[in-house]
Amino acid sequence: MIDLYYWPTPNGKKVSIYLEETETPYSLVPVNISLGDQFKPEFLKLNPNHRMPAIVDHTPKDGGAPISVFESGAILFYLAEKTGKLWPQDIRSKYEVTQWVIWQMANQGPKLGEAGHFRRLGDREGDQSYAVRRFTDEANRLYGVLNMQLRNRRYIAGDELTIADIISYPWTVGWQAQGQDINEFKHFKRWFEEVGARPGVRRGLAVGADLSTDTSKLSQEEQDRIRKILYNQRALPVTE
Template sequence: MIDLYYWPTPNGHKITLLLEEAGLPYAIHPVDIGKGAQFEPAFLAISPNNKMPAIVDRAPADGGEPISVFESGAILRYLSDKAGRFTGVAAGADAQAALRQRIVVDEWLFWQMAGLGPMTGQYGHFHVYAPEVVPYARERYRKEAERLLGVLDRRLQGRAFIAGNDYSIADMACYPWVGAYTSAPLDLAPFANVRRWREAIAARPATQRAYALAQQVNPDAGKPMSDEEKTVLFGQGPR
């Protein structure tokens, strides 16, 4: 059983996408980040950066003590290896081919973690959450988010998915960050390959199940945040 510490955000969706696709048994433990649940000692013991998602695998492959994993990219890699699916390695690949295929997936997984997620997140912060309009920041992060969409669009030219013809954790990492802010949407019109890819993933039954969890866990998902919630999320210094 996988204990998933989750809240319906783009990073949270990454993990439910994989769990629903892989069919791994899991239990959701909501972490209400607007109320500060991410700072509770029990959660910090498994996620010291006070960010969700995090998991605890109660039945690791080595048969030993439970394994906890934080950081969404590390969780995706761990769970895909556990399931033996969506790793980016084709069935029957020899060692050399497997190494090369895995490298491609990891490149794009880390690209999302270091680029698409943080830059799109800053775009969202200054267009949706910031208490005042900061024109420079809005323009800076809009341009960078659009640049990254261009990178993704070029990568998807002639490919069904990011790593090739097979759906992988690279796609699951990127998908929630494309079109994440409905109240301040980025213009996807110039990115035909991204639109086609996004529509294909949205149509997957596992994607629909994963996103249906948002309203179950947080019925207020999608509503504007209160000033108190913004203070909890964005007003923290060292603790």
């Protein structure tokens, strides 16, 4: 059984989509990032980077003690290796998929996240116009990269769905908040609609829908408290 330490963000949904798409049994363990659950000692044992998601596999392939894995890309590699699904292992296909998983982790996720962050921030921290322009343009560039890749193939790494698609899709759901118009990218839009229509993907996206909080309905004091937890973090003190 897999324990999935989760909150319904794009990074969390990468893993819930994989588990639902492959029909892999799992148990959901909510990590309420608005309350600071990610900083609790028991979670830091799983992920010293105090970010979710993380998993614990109680039945690893080697038959030994439970294995914990953090970072969504590493989790998808682990699960795909364990299940034998959505990550081909012939050398050419394997690294076609692998490079796009790394691309998502190093480029798409961070830059689209920054685009959304600065566009939401408004003028609360002063003039953000350069940051908004910088990351909105970079988001546009990255949508263009996907669009170019998908111009002559059904999925990102070829003709079959793989973890390259699973890891990239959740971050594209927020295209409007990232200041993009997907009608500009016809090949990407075709892929986006096809992947989004898959029953497993739809189930994975819906995981934890009842956990989310509409922060716009909270008091300003509560919004400020949550913002303090989520943003402008500095190093945790070392505990002996």
